[in-house]
Amino acid sequence: xSFLKNMKVRILLLLAALFAVAVYxxxxxxxxYLSQCVFGVLTAIFxxxxxxxxxxxxxxxxxxxxxxIVAMLxxxxxxxxxxxxxxxxxxxxxxxxxxxxGPHMFNPAALGLVLATCLFGNKINWWGLxxxxxxxxxxxxxxxxxRRLSLVFxxxxxxxxxxxxxxxxxxxxxxxxxxxxxxxFIMVVEPKTTPSDRWSQWRFGGGVGLLSALSAxxxxxxxxxxxxxxxxxxxxxLLRRQSTCR
Amino acid sequence: xGASRKELLFRVGGVIGLALLLVFTxxxxxxxxxxxxxxxxxxxxxxxxxxxxxxxxxxxxxxSSGDVELKPSGKVVDGKRVVDYEAFKFGFSPDPLVVxxxxxxxxxxxxxxxxxxxxxxxxxxxxxxxxxxTTTKSFTAPVKPGxxxxxxxxxxxxxxxxxxxxxxxxxxxxxxxxxxx
Ligand SMILES: [Cu+2]
Numbered sequence: 026x027s028f029l030k031n032m033k034v035r036i037l038l039l040l041a042a043l044f045a046v047a048v049y050x051x052x053x054x055x056x057x058y059l060s061q062c063v064f065g066v067l068t069a070i071f072x073x074x075x076x077x078x079x080x081x082x083x084x085x086x087x088x089x090x091x092x093x094i095v096a097m098l099x100x101x102x103x104x105x106x107x108x109x110x111x112x113x114x115x116x117x118x119x120x121x122x123x124x125x126x127g128p129h130m131f132n133p134a135a136l137g138l139v140l141a142t143c144l145f146g147n148k149i150n151w152w153g154l155x156x157x158x159x160x161x162x163x164x165x166x167x168x169x170x171x172r173r174l175s176l177v178f179x180x181x182x183x184x185x186x187x188x189x190x191x192x193x194x195x196x197x198x199x200x201x202x203x204x205x206x207x208x209x210f211i212m213v214v215e216p217k218t219t220p221s222d223r224w225s226q227w228r229f230g231g232g233v234g235l236l237s238a239l240s241a242x243x244x245x246x247x248x249x250x251x252x253x254x255x256x257x258x259x260x261x262x263l264l265r266r267q268s269t270c271r
Numbered sequence: 272x273g274a275s276r277k278e279l280l281f282r283v284g285g286v287i288g289l290a291l292l293l294v295f296t297x298x299x300x301x302x303x304x305x306x307x308x309x310x311x312x313x314x315x316x317x318x319x320x321x322x323x324x325x326x327x328x329x330x331x332x333x334x335s336s337g338d339v340e341l342k343p344s345g346k347v348v349d350g351k352r353v354v355d356y357e358a359f360k361f362g363f364s365p366d367p368l369v370v371x372x373x374x375x376x377x378x379x380x381x382x383x384x385x386x387x388x389x390x391x392x393x394x395x396x397x398x399x400x401x402x403x404x405t406t407t408k409s410f411t412a413p414v415k416p417g418x419x420x421x422x423x424x425x426x427x428x429x430x431x432x433x434x435x436x437x438x439x440x441x442x443x444x445x446x447x448x449x450x451x452x
Contacts, residue, residue: 050433053332054420068292077283078278102392105296113289135415146397148390154432181288199360201383221344246388246399250426 032171032216033086039163039211040153042095046153047097053177056100065096068109091115094134094211097139097153107148108157111267124262131258132218133249138256149248156209164210175223179230180237181210185196187238203241204234218258225264232264233256306362332418338439342371351375351409358387358400360428363421363436370412371443380406388424391438417440 028034044062048055069092074080095111115137119129122136138149154160168174184204192200213219213233220229233253240249344365345354352371357364357393358377380389380400389398396410413419421436 047432064292064296068289071285071292073285073287074281075284075289078282097298100390100392100424102420104300104392104395106293106300108442109293109296110291147388147399147424148392148397150390150424150432151426152432156432157429165424197384199428202428203385203426206429207432208426241386245401246425247387248426 031086032167033083033090035167036090036211037086037093038098039159039167040090041270042159042163043144043153043155043207044093044097046159047152048122050100051101054101060095060110061099061101061103062093064105065092065108065112066238067093068112069095069116072113072127076117076120086168088116091137094153095137098134098138098149098207099150100148101152103148104145105138107141107145111137112225114139114140122152126262128216128217130261132215132254134215135254135258138248139255142251147246147248149251151205151207154205160206160210162243168214171214171216172221173216173221173226174218176214176219176230177209177225179227180204180234183192183231183234184238186235187235188241191238191242198205204237205250208254213251218261220261220264228264229257229261281409331356332420334416334418334439334441338418339441340368341439341441343371343441347379351377352412353377354378355379355381356389357381357383358423360381360385360404360433361423361430363434365388367418367437367439368421369439369441372412372416372440373414373443374412375409376405376412377409380408386425387425387427387434390422390424391417391419392422393438397424412438413440416440 048058062159066089069088073088092112116134118131118136119133122130181204185201220226235251237250240252345352352374382400382402390397393413394410398408419438421438423434
């Protein structure tokens with residue numbers, strides 16, 4: 026069972042569990058869900074080979090995670106070309122959009138999905154969040170071991186604070202509870218595009234939360250969470266530099 | 272030397288794999304679109320040749336025996352079906368949305384709570400549903416009768432992933448038979 030200690034395997038298992046619940050609930054369309062995920066993962070793996078010229082175990086695991094996430098967020102039965110573009114763009118961004126210091130800038134899945142939204146309209150559906158409790162419990166455990174829980178807390182807290190400020194006139198519990206759990210526990214926390222120390226994580230997650238509330242209020246029909254994440258990805262080096270005093 | 276050749280091999284293999292996947296998806300799409308059109312034309316016999324397990328059929332879902340008896344939603348205004356369609360946490364109303372095959376459907380979209388979205392992949396219909404406001408959008412119903420899923424395209428809360436509705440497309444011949452009162 027030593028493979029269970031591998032973070033990427035754990036995340037893949039979490040995604041597989043959420044996938045299984047979705048298929049169980051929509052068993053009549055299991056084939057659609059399954060083919061979408063297989064297609065997403067295959068596209069990601071081929072793109073990984075094409076853009077990086079290697080196929081190490083870890084790089085294929087990362088690619089599979091990205092392909093799986095994108096496939097689980099686009100609507101079931103979506104035109105395969107949209108999925109293909111989103112996944113290929115996600116992997117390409119890891120190779121093409123890098124900081125001078127080396128690491129890739131953007132959360133790959135978020136970039137691919139935002140690009141697909143720009144090209145084809147919003148086809149993002151988030152069906153991958155088939156059961157919030159699995160995301161919270163299993164995701165929470167993984168993130169605790171990864172030391173990324175601060176990102177989740179700060180995102181959720183500041184998403185609420187943002188909604189509270191922006192909707193001060195007509196605040197309802199519905200508006201406050203719009204933080205996206207799949208996004209929080211699976212996407213925001215991608216280790217390579219987020220800061221590792223706690224203080225920077227609070228700034229990063231807080232920034233995502235506030236920007237997300239802002240874009241959700243201002244832009245209708247676009248995924249504010251994903252946009253906010255990409256924006257914070259871009260300014261991440263600034264967050265780290267300022268916090269070196271820690 | 273060996274390493275760079277290996278790298279080239281992976282790159283070429285990756286590109287070929289990507290190209291094949293793209294061709295494959297365009298081919299299946301083409302098949303399902305063709306099948307959909309055949310369903311509506313006078314060439315119904317042709318349809319028997321197509322494999323019932325193909326993508327379009329799986330996604331659409333067959334009509335069940337009770338579906339044909341369903342009354343279409345909304346009412347017809349100027350030859351178009353106009354339906355007041357509401358989204359809420361976590362579902363749609365009316366559900367199912369019942370329309371005749373091939374007709375123009377005008378949805379007057381409203382939300383009971385937070386912002387939602389509506390997406391019907393089969394007809395590539397997509398619209399946000401902001402709260403406290405009516406959004407009017409239209410699409411043409413599929414020619415092929417069947418059950419088609421409707422999804423919410425804006426994250427609206429913890430159970431959003433399971434928010435869905437159904438569009439039931441019934442054969443338009445039913446219009447000519449005034450068997451319902
Ligand atoms: Cu929704």
